[in-house]
Amino acid sequence: MMRWRWDQGRLDYFNFDNLRMIAQVLVALNGVDIQTPRIDPLREALVTQTSLPFAPNSYTVWRNYARIFKWTMVAARIDHRLMVTDVCRKIAELGEEGWGVDEYLSFIIPRLYYPSPATQQYNVTENKVFPFCVILRFLLAQFKQRGDASITLDETFSYLVGNNLTGVEPIETFLTLQPTAQKGRGDEKRQVREMFIFLAQSSFLKWSNSTLILDVMSGDDETIERLEQIASPLILTQNLDSDAEIIRLGTVDNSVIQPFVSVAREKQDDLIFTEGRRIRVTHLRVERSPKLRRMFFASLSLPYLCDMCRESMNDRYPWTDNLLEVHHLLPLSSVIRLTRTGTSFDDLIPLCPNCHKAVHNYYRTWLRTERQRDFSTIIEAKSVYNEAKEQMG
Numbered sequence: 001m002m003r004w005r006w007d008q009g010r011l012d013y014f015n016f017d018n019l020r021m022i023a024q025v026l027v028a029l030n031g032v033d034i035q036t037p038r039i040d041p042l043r044e045a046l047v048t049q050t051s052l053p054f055a056p057n058s059y060t061v062w063r064n065y066a067r068i069f070k071w072t073m074v075a076a077r078i079d080h081r082l083m084v085t086d087v088c089r090k091i092a093e094l095g096e097e098g099w100g101v102d103e104y105l106s107f108i109i110p111r112l113y114y115p116s117p118a119t120q121q122y123n124v125t126e127n128k129v130f131p132f133c134v135i136l137r138f139l140l141a142q143f144k145q146r147g148d149a150s151i152t153l154d155e156t157f158s159y160l161v162g163n164n165l166t167g168v169e170p171i172e173t174f175l176t177l178q179p180t181a182q183k184g185r186g187d188e189k190r191q192v193r194e195m196f197i198f199l200a201q202s203s204f205l206k207w208s209n210s211t212l213i214l215d216v217m218s219g220d221d222e223t224i225e226r227l228e229q230i231a232s233p234l235i236l237t238q239n240l241d242s243d244a245e246i247i248r249l250g251t252v253d254n255s256v257i258q259p260f261v262s263v264a265r266e267k268q269d270d271l272i273f274t275e276g277r278r279i280r281v282t283h284l285r286v287e288r289s290p291k292l293r294r295m296f297f298a299s300l301s302l303p304y305l306c307d308m309c310r311e312s313m314n315d316r317y318p319w320t321d322n323l324l325e326v327h328h329l330l331p332l333s334s335v336i337r338l339t340r341t342g343t344s345f346d347d348l349i350p351l352c353p354n355c356h357k358a359v360h361n362y363y364r365t366w367l368r369t370e371r372q373r374d375f376s377t378i379i380e381a382k383s384v385y386n387e388a389k390e391q392m393g
């Protein structure tokens, strides 16, 4: 049986915003010798530009963190030198050609397999298991049957790991699975948990109460169809060398499937503030997800107030339940911030429908003036939001 594994205890580095900053540093240092120099060429740039610790200082960054770069498919070491992948360039790029978190994770899902070239267990003879495809296929099967889908960690071991699924099985197979006695042993459970949290940065998954939830509206057949394509393992000729294999996996070619098709049906005056079509889709999905809304408001204390006008919708309209909307400060990125201990909703804000429209309007003007597709950092996004708040009458 194939063990399901993941890097453990370093969730911060897998947070998409952080990963993007790491990717930017690595792209700038592409080709640098990481084997021979006495001074680590990666450390200073990574520490200063990402604000993440790359401890301990007595080891090179590559020695202790290469696993993260490899699991995330951003870089490998070829002939003693740092080599970044195409996907690394895609997430580092903030312009129109760059990728957001949904595009990135949709790229990773059909490519990540065990035994992984990020680990020492890597070999090309064993049958491959695509854990992200297995999970997503299970959720899609459930969703098609019930219109709703979720899976816990224990169920993952019992139904998916225990039944030796590889990810290539037809969706229907997942409807007739029998439970097994398989349980996560030792640190396995924690590793799979962190893998789920990494994956749940996408707008189509959520992580809540130790459960991975498929966040798709019932009736959204187009998205379901797309996700089925994304959850199809890409089986290509492997490289014997694990570093070369990482570079191959991170190659962006015409096999890439974009997560969401178009927003042609969205109204023009909708809650849109960026011109980039792809970000807009992720952003709209995020702010309109009823699941996210429930999770977010459950994390706040009562009474719920609009963050801008401080009005309580329940006082004003006592017959309504909760009219506040969810506003996501950093649209290009993941809605849920990974922290050392789990997830937080720090980048979400409750707004009344009027203030929400007005903020998006402010963003649109600001981005147009600055000729930016999106805010480049969360700090910039927050400061523009506060600017709008201060100018309120």
Ligand SMILES: [Zn+2]
Residues within 6 Å of the ligand: 306, 307, 308, 309, 310, 311, 351, 352, 353, 354, 355, 356
């Ligand atoms: Zn308001």
Ligand SMILES: [Zn+2]
Residues within 6 Å of the ligand: 271, 287, 326, 327, 328, 356, 360
């Ligand atoms: Zn918003």
